[in-house]
Amino acid sequence: MGLPAPRLARSRAATEFAPLRFATMLDALIILLFLITGAVTGFLGVDLLPERALQQVTDLEGLRFVVAGFTALFGGLFGLLAQAAVRRLQLQARQMPTDQLISRAVGLILGLVIANLILTPIFLLPIPTEFVFLKPLAAVIGSIAFGMSGITLADTHGRTLIRLVNPGSVESALLAEGTLKPAISKVIDTSCIIDGRIEALIETGFLEGRLIVPQFVLQELQQLADASNDQKRSWGRRGLDVLNRLRETYAPRISINSADYDDIGTVDAKLVRLAQDLQAPLLTVDYNLNRVASIQEVTVLNINDLAKTLRPTYLPGDRFDLRILKEGKEAAQGVGYLEDGTMVVVEGGRPFIGSEIAVMVTGALQTSAGRLIFAKPVSLMPA
Helix, strand or coil: CCCCCHHHHHHHHHHHCHHHHHHHHHHHHHHHHHHHHHHHHHHHHHHHCCHHHHHCCCCHHHHHHHHHHHHHHHHHHHHHHHHHHHHHHHHHHHHCCHHHHHHHHHHHHHHHHHHHHHHHHHHCCCCCHHHCCHHHHHHHHHHHHHHHHHHHHHHHHHHHHHHHHCCCCHHHHHHHHCCCCCCCCEEECHHHHHHCCHHHHHHHCCCCCCEEEEHHHHHHHHHHHCCCCHHHHHHHHHHHHHHHHHHHHCHHHEEEECCCCCCCCCHHHHHHHHHHHHCCCEEECCHHHHHHHHHCCCCEEEHHHHHHHCCCCCCCCCEEEEECCEECCCCCEEEEECCCCCEEEEECCHHHCCCEEEEEEEEEEEECCEEEEEEEEHHHCCC
8 A cells, every 4th residue: 555645645734734724713713802802892991981081082982993992902912922821731731641631620620610619608698789899709719729729639649540540550550650651752854764774663662652754754755756866766765665664564653744834944944843842852864953953952863873872892802703805904904894884803814805704802993984893813812
């Protein structure tokens, strides 16, 4: 089963952009409501001015519209602040663990219910007319106080409650206690897909969590696959094949993210921005992208760094079999290579070119080009 055709990809992208369109409509609705509320408040609030002041106004309707314009402006400013607050709440809700989100919601509901039960008898008490405003004030203050108390209690005892509700799942219990953390999603870049080693990492179980493939990365792979340059076309087709196998074998873990940033020109910059927005690590093999993302305080998981870390460490005295492939720079030297590409210089190994012999490590050198190991044939070592 191949990757979707461009038309199908655009259809899927249109579907996945629905949440973004909804968020934009919600922002516009919040600002519009504050604008209308401010305008109506200013228009009707003119009647609350002292009678003496109103008698001095020659154009009452004009005054209403002027005041409505100013209050609408202030309403719009408050709407922007409310929009920013809603965005922060949405970001916190996305980052918050599910168990904590549910426990806080339950705590808030219970707090509001308790506030309603306690405040209802108080509202039935006779209160002088001049103090009637205390009732709604007490309702607001009581609801906020009891609601926040419910959220605080949920943060303190909510995880224990989840354990009591579902005691049979050890994993759920550990997650509820905070001992076990949920796997973090990771953003994959184009170079990581083309590299192909990500398949082995997923298969061995060392790479956990959901893997997010941005839509603009998929588009870049399609552009590479259609390029006139043979090498680029080979890279693009290889990347598409790798991504196709990943989606077939690990479909629940591969997610195509439709977010795009029209104000950002390069794919690397978009990747960094998406990783920042999702608070997710960036999985790559691109050295330059690694440096840029690190400067912008984005967590980077570089497969090349992992491969270097997993290289076997040979100490002086260690022995292993090595095939001598060519002559060295110095007299009597032979050169061979380990499976990971590390060069091994064998003193006295020139006579064994083309043969596999046992060698013993005598030293190692770390250079800018990589690691260099020095060894001698075991047959030439003194007994």
